[in-house]
Amino acid sequence: MNRSPFRRHPAAWLTLPATAALLTACGRSAQLPDCVTGTPAPTATQTxxxxxxxxxxxxxxxxxxxxxxxxxxxxxxxxxxxxxxxxxxxxxxxxxxxxxxxxxxxxxxxxxxxxxxxxxxxxxxxxxxxxxxxxxxxxxxxxxxxxxxxxxxxxxxxxxxxxxxxxxxxxxxxxxxxxxxxxxxxxxxxxxxxxxxxxxxxxxxxxxxxxxxxxxxxxxxxxxxxxxxxxxxxxxxxxxxxPTSSMQLTLLDEQANAPTLLAKNVTSNPADQIREVPLRLGDQTYSPYSNASYQFARLESGVESLSLSTGTNPATDLQPDLGLVNIGGIALPAIDTGIKGIRTTGFQLRGTDLTVAIDIPKSKIGGALRANVPRGQLPEAWWVAWNRSDPTAKQAPNQTDGLLLLFTSLSKLMVESGTTPAASLCLAFSR
Structure with missing residues (x-):
């Protein structure tokens, strides 16, 4: 969902005064760990x-x-x-x-x-x-x-x-x-x-x-x-x-070292089962208004699937996960940060926007996680479209064997170790 002082779904209205009252009752909003870690890319040495x-x-x-x-x-x-x-x-x-x-x-x-x-x-x-x-x-x-x-x-x-x-x-x-x-x-x-x-x-x-x-x-x-x-x-x-429409140009030094993509939207499956409100996790209260690099989600009890997107309109036609995205727990005080059972189930690239689908089992009642794509591992959308994954598909003659593997391998050559990731999608959630 979009970051906004007011939530869109009628069942989830929370005005700014109500937010302030909640934070006052629970104590000052705490800061979550940095969503993005590492040296900014490209490094001075590369440049x-x-x-x-x-x-x-x-x-x-x-x-x-x-x-x-x-x-x-x-x-x-x-x-x-x-x-x-x-x-x-x-x-x-x-x-x-x-x-x-x-x-x-x-x-x-x-x-x-x-x-x-x-x-x-x-x-x-x-x-x-x-x-x-x-x-x-x-x-x-x-x-x-x-x-x-x-x-x-x-x-x-x-x-x-x-x-x-x-x-x-x-x-x-x-x-x-x-x-x-x-x-x-x-x-x-x-x-x-x-x-x-x-x-x-x-x-x-x-x-x-x-x-x-x-x-x-x-x-x-x-x-x-x-x-x-x-x-x-x-x-x-x-x-x-x-025809210009038949051409694609990628400069890998720019592509591999672009600014880190952050999550700008969270949606549930089924839809409208999330509220973006301050969350009590362990012994701390965390607010979306003081943790802008995170998405916040209070999940209805039965929700086990959600999507994080770097765009305001998340993709729904997701592809099976190709192992591009790593899921990691983010350590918080007085709360189990294990991610057992949490996994990515699909992704989609639309232009420069990335959507990642994540399953969170009902047994996980709260925590914080990071969906991370290392530099050199995030493809451009056209790489995926032109990659021949199924030789029997109708588009197979117009695609190339091993393209995704080759281009991500070349992209990685343009990456300096220790730099920030290509994408870091962070979420705080509770039920």
């Missing part, structure tokens, strides 16, 4: 490291030559959109004063090519003519020489991110040294028309025919330069004919 990385004069551009990309040339509309994206990359490089060093990547090797336009030839992906067949091996781009202390190169891979056998760890391991030397990570994702075989990360065909396949520009490099370059690609690709 200094990013600012110290000098801009580069060249772009090392790798295009995935594996056969899973072949459908980008499989029809006239696919060819047109694919060419528009490549044009956006070339124009952005020129606008940012970058010379382009293109390579075809696959089977653990990077092979120089004379122009990105070669990637519009179906043989580039099928392995015919001047091109031999290759499998996806993205990590090899970041394993190439050229990384020096405090001077990360600007590198971009254009790929469908169907990493062979789901071997995400090799890619993350290859990128990590670049982050250590001051690189940040960016992702421009584009859904493009596709005609051909859609593979999963084990090389099995899961669909034949038309699709809207995600293609990704996975980039690392100096912060200001990388941000400008990826934003320009998005703009210039749109001008070249790629």
């Amino acid at each position: 200094q490291r990013w600012e110290a990385a000098s801009p580069r004069s060249s772009l090392e551009l790798a295009i995935d030559g594996s056969s899973s990309m072949l459908g980008l040339t499989g029809s006239a509309s696919a060819q047109s959109a694919w060419k528009a994206l490549l044009k956006g990359v070339s124009l952005s490089a020129a606008a940012n004063g970058l010379s382009v060093k293109p390579v075809r990547i696959g089977s653990g090797k990077s092979t120089p090519i004379t122009s990105t336009s070669l990637a519009t030839n179906p043989c580039f992906f099928s392995g015919c003519g001047a091109f031999r067949p290759v499998t996806s091996s993205l990590g090899s781009l970041w394993e190439q020489p050229g990384l020096s202390q405090g001077a990360p190169p600007l590198r971009v891979a254009i790929t469908d991110l169907e990493v062979n056998d789901g071997d995400i760890s090799k890619l993350v391991k290859a990128i990590k040294p670049h982050v250590t030397e001051g690189a940040v990570i960016g992702i421009l994702a584009v859904r493009l028309p596709f005609e051909g075989n859609v593979f999963n990360s084990q090389g099995t065909v899961i669909h034949k025919g038309e699709a809207e396949r995600p293609t990704y520009l996975l980039a690392t490099g100096p912060q200001a330069q990388l941000h400008s370059f990826l934003r320009d690609i998005k703009t210039k690709s749109a001008l070249a004919g790629v």
Whole structure:
């Protein structure tokens, strides 16, 4: 429920004078422990490291030559959109004063090519003519020489991110040294028309025919330069004919270090079974008016499920919990702070708002808890939507194997230990 001097539900009216009287009768309102703990992000060390990385004069551009990309040339509309994206990359490089060093990547090797336009030839992906067949091996781009202390190169891979056998760890391991030397990570994702075989990360065909396949520009490099370059690609690709609605841009240094999300709303299931009033927990009285980072809930006796949300309108179409959210009890004087039986049952991301569903057994008569999402573990909503969790689903051809695991792993690279969490949703409750 929204924080307000008056509760909305008629059965739960409590005026400010009544609140004051209750607090006077029970003693002064006590302070709950801090909802958010840790060092604010990004840290000074991170900021200094990013600012110290000098801009580069060249772009090392790798295009995935594996056969899973072949459908980008499989029809006239696919060819047109694919060419528009490549044009956006070339124009952005020129606008940012970058010379382009293109390579075809696959089977653990990077092979120089004379122009990105070669990637519009179906043989580039099928392995015919001047091109031999290759499998996806993205990590090899970041394993190439050229990384020096405090001077990360600007590198971009254009790929469908169907990493062979789901071997995400090799890619993350290859990128990590670049982050250590001051690189940040960016992702421009584009859904493009596709005609051909859609593979999963084990090389099995899961669909034949038309699709809207995600293609990704996975980039690392100096912060200001990388941000400008990826934003320009998005703009210039749109001008070249790629619909803006088909593109998603995430700058992981910003995404992973955004301000901590706090709970702004609590609702019960069934609805209207919560009152937001000062609570007597143990030997202390706690008020929502002096503990603004907490949500307060006096639950009707039969209520065992509630939702905490960082937005004013909590989502109701929740997804099964993916283990993203940690539940912990908050220690209070003279009260059992154990959380046995309390668990998360679902979540939903809507834009930047997070909703978490929590079960609280009837045996728990009161306490305080924290639903915590560590930095690097909170996805963006589009990551979840584009992640292929069910290969038999209708949307599976338009999704990517292991995307959520890969992106959260890369996001974690941009996080300093000891910093505040991505989300900290705190609740004080009683029955």
